[in-house]
Amino acid sequence: MSNLELLKKLIEIESVSPNDNGCFEVIKKEFDGLNFSFKETKYKNISNLIITNGNSKNKTFCFLGHTDVVPPGPESEWTVPPFSGEIVDNKIYGRGAADMKGGVSCFISALKEFLLDYKNPNFNIMILLNSNEEGKLENGKVDRVINEMIENGQFIDFCLIGEPSSSKQVGDVIRIGRRGSLSGNLKVFGIQGHVAYPKQALNPILGIGKTLEDLKNMEWDHGNENFDPTSFQVSNIKSGTGAENVVPGLLEMNFNFRFSPESSPDQLKEKFETVLKKSKMKYEVNWTLSALPFLTSKTDFIDIVRSAIKDINNIDTRIDNGGGTSDGRWVAPMGSEIVELGPLNKTIHQIDEHVDIEDLNTLKEIYKKILIKVHQSA
Numbered sequence: 001m002s003n004l005e006l007l008k009k010l011i012e013i014e015s016v017s018p019n020d021n022g023c024f025e026v027i028k029k030e031f032d033g034l035n036f037s038f039k040e041t042k043y044k045n046i047s048n049l050i051i052t053n054g055n056s057k058n059k060t061f062c063f064l065g066h067t068d069v070v071p072p073g074p075e076s077e078w079t080v081p082p083f084s085g086e087i088v089d090n091k092i093y094g095r096g097a098a099d100m101k102g103g104v105s106c107f108i109s110a111l112k113e114f115l116l117d118y119k120n121p122n123f124n125i126m127i128l129l130n131s132n133e134e135g136k137l138e139n140g141k142v143d144r145v146i147n148e149m150i151e152n153g154q155f156i157d158f159c160l161i162g163e164p165s166s167s168k169q170v171g172d173v174i175r176i177g178r179r180g181s182l183s184g185n186l187k188v189f190g191i192q193g194h195v196a197y198p199k200q201a202l203n204p205i206l207g208i209g210k211t212l213e214d215l216k217n218m219e220w221d222h223g224n225e226n227f228d229p230t231s232f233q234v235s236n237i238k239s240g241t242g243a244e245n246v247v248p249g250l251l252e253m254n255f256n257f258r259f260s261p262e263s264s265p266d267q268l269k270e271k272f273e274t275v276l277k278k279s280k281m282k283y284e285v286n287w288t289l290s291a292l293p294f295l296t297s298k299t300d301f302i303d304i305v306r307s308a309i310k311d312i313n314n315i316d317t318r319i320d321n322g323g324g325t326s327d328g329r330w331v332a333p334m335g336s337e338i339v340e341l342g343p344l345n346k347t348i349h350q351i352d353e354h355v356d357i358e359d360l361n362t363l364k365e366i367y368k369k370i371l372i373k374v375h376q377s378a
């Protein structure tokens with residue numbers, strides 16, 4: 001199947017997280033006649049597919065991807081049905097076109113073309129796919145598979161993640177790390193009472209009004225050359241009994257830090273509580289650490305990716321480690337060199353997600369060039 005045909009087939013499968021729904025089967029067929037083996041594992045609600053061509057002492061290159069997609073949202077708002085993969089004006093539309101069935105299909109096509117010219121690559125090739133990158137943590141993540149590899153003494157040298165990293169042109173941006181994510185649920189306790197008798201009540205909304213301002217203005221760190229400064233956001237806040245004459249006794253707030261490696265979770269917790277204590281209100285915080293930041297420090301693989309982008313698309317790529325977290329966080333503890341490179345991200349998770357057909361071809365050529373350069377450098 002061509003790159004485009006494969007992508008269309010994958011888009012037609014409604015693989016909303018954590019369900020692969022048959023994408024793996026379509027992908028496995030692409031390896032007919034090639035000397036690869038498959039291993040499928042299931043843990044909680046996540047399915048994983050590991051495709052490998054052996055495990056020699058050579059370096060291991062891994063393409064990491066996911067087959068699940070976020071829900072399409074209201075279908076009536078889409079120009080074409082979200083699971084149709086229809087082509088309009090040389091663009092293929094559908095949920096997952098860019099995030100990240102596009103990257104997956106480009107890589108598989110690139111690999112097959114590479115193997116036609118290089119029948120015996122001098123490195124191990126692995127494709128690791130999972131069905132719950134976008135979904136909830138409690139449904140399982142790819143970390144278990146990676147941890148098993150570590151326990152079995154397996155190692156990934158170079159990890160290429162096909163997430164949509166590009167901004168305006170394919171390859172203009174790559175990611176070599178990601179910020180961490182720390183969430184908190186805050187409860188502020190007041191004393192419920194009648195609004196007409198404020199001395200007998202304690203209002204948690206007014207009590208932390210100033211605190212919110214302080215949190216907003218706080219400089220958590222300055223970031224560094226690879227990361228923006230840590231940012232703080234409030235996602236939900238609720239208080240009030242519904243009645244207009246009652247001072248509420250409780251306020252609840254959800255917040256999140258996207259943090260650079262310049263701050264540790266403990267430092268952020270401590271700074272947050274220092275600000276909060278100034279309010280003199282009684283409170284309780286429950287913390288959830290969803291991801292630690294990571295950064296690829298070795299440059300061998302980054303240089304390969306950079307020069308492949310230059311060769312094919314003639315642009316000097318820029319490193320930007322913004323955006324949400326990615327599955328790279330699970331691979332990072334292995335010590336692998338991790339680079340994220342994929343199609344344009346401007347329509348991901350949106351109504352009318354799409355990718356340019358020409359961009360898909362460029363991406364496939366860049367991926368192929370990366371494989372050639374890994375072969376030559378090994």
Ligand SMILES: [Zn+2]
Nearest residue numbers: 099100133163
């Ligand atoms: Zn993704």
